[in-house]
Amino acid sequence: MATERPGPSRRPPMVNIQALIDDARCFQAVRAMRWPDGVRCPGCASAEVTKDGHDDTQPERQRSQGRGCRKRFDDLTDTVFAGHHQPLRVWVLCLYFLGLNLSDEQIAQELGIDPDDAQVMASQRREGIVRRTPAVALSGEVECDEVYVVAGHKGRPGAGAKKGDPAGDGG
């Protein structure tokens, strides 16, 4: 009954998991993770925020503005997901694979990203998805996403040595 296909080196078709993931759900998930009690301004922590349209290239990415401090921000501002050129769903999947204890290399291969990026995401995940705000208050608008990412790369030359936690963190 079953017809054998010629060519033993032929691999079965891969499922492209990225294509199955809904962008809207990803942004929804990030909002729920960082703001479990509703959107708050990352500048002054106030819940008094006004919706301010959506990102030009990512229609599901909500932009907002703090009413008091006038800070403009969006779903990904100050998160580990900001400053990457891949879509959010890649990083959500990356977090998912990290939860399954896949190696950085496996994740990078699966998602078509740089293994360094997967490693950065792995190390950041321990700190939570929202970056710590610096102790010194910065005045004016300062873009520091790129700086954080670069610092993460260079600052951890031997970070690849640690693989897999022996003690589970239980969530």
Ligand SMILES: [Zn+2]
């Ligand atoms: Zn504010």
